Amino acid sequence: MKLHILGTGTAIPRIERNSSAYLVIARDFNILVDVGPSVVRRLLERGFEVDDIDLIVITHFHVDHTADLSTFFFACNYGKTAREKPLTIIGGNGITRFYRGLRKIYPWIEPKTYDLTVKRLVNESRAFNGVTITTAPVRHNPESIGIRLDEKRSLTFSGDTDFSQNLIKLADRADLLVAECAFPERKVKGHLNLESLYRIVKKAMPKRVLLTHLYPDWDTYKGVLHAPYLLAEDGMEIEI
Numbered sequence: 001m002k003l004h005i006l007g008t009g010t011a012i013p014r015i016e017r018n019s020s021a022y023l024v025i026a027r028d029f030n031i032l033v034d035v036g037p038s039v040v041r042r043l044l045e046r047g048f049e050v051d052d053i054d055l056i057v058i059t060h061f062h063v064d065h066t067a068d069l070s071t072f073f074f075a076c077n078y079g080k081t082a083r084e085k086p087l088t089i090i091g092g093n094g095i096t097r098f099y100r101g102l103r104k105i106y107p108w109i110e111p112k113t114y115d116l117t118v119k120r121l122v123n124e125s126r127a128f129n130g131v132t133i134t135t136a137p138v139r140h141n142p143e144s145i146g147i148r149l150d151e152k153r154s155l156t157f158s159g160d161t162d163f164s165q166n167l168i169k170l171a172d173r174a175d176l177l178v179a180e181c182a183f184p185e186r187k188v189k190g191h192l193n194l195e196s197l198y199r200i201v202k203k204a205m206p207k208r209v210l211l212t213h214l215y216p217d218w219d220t221y222k223g224v225l226h227a228p229y230l231l232a233e234d235g236m237e238i239e240i
Ligand SMILES: [Zn+2]
Pocket: 010, 011, 062, 064, 065, 160, 213
């Protein structure tokens, strides 16, 4: 699997850090995790188009994780060519209602030339093209999910979350855990800081941990991170 880091930021608009989003390439199957502001453009910068995406996972409905979903759908209908290949969207509780709401506001996003499947996946595993996707609720919004992808290797995304037992299970001995660590020291409800992330990692023991969803507090953080921890940057590519 290959991971492209499309963004490592938050709701705070910043040049250096786009809203958090990731592209996973697994056996020619392309999975987009979250579609916040400017993510469609970020795909182009990495050499991908909307049509290259087979499956989208939405970790939760906050604007910094979903704002470009309508842009994505609109481009499927009115891009260079109309999309033909099927698209699957996976999310937590309420994903269908969320999609229907979006379609009510933007009737032009209704698929015209391709099949769209919108699927709720909570506390379940399902295989898509040889990649098994497992999700479980995490502690942020009622619909929030963490995700684990298993192919030959395993990759876990925390989504936005506070300390979570489910995340410990999802990250169990994963090859890479992409973990939100919104603040290095400050503890804010619904998010992790280093101290609470350390507790998760100690139990789950993933091989590597990539810190993302970074608030500007990180700009002035004077501490040093040691392996297996690595601070994510926009544009990073990681082979898993
Ligand atoms: Zn967020």
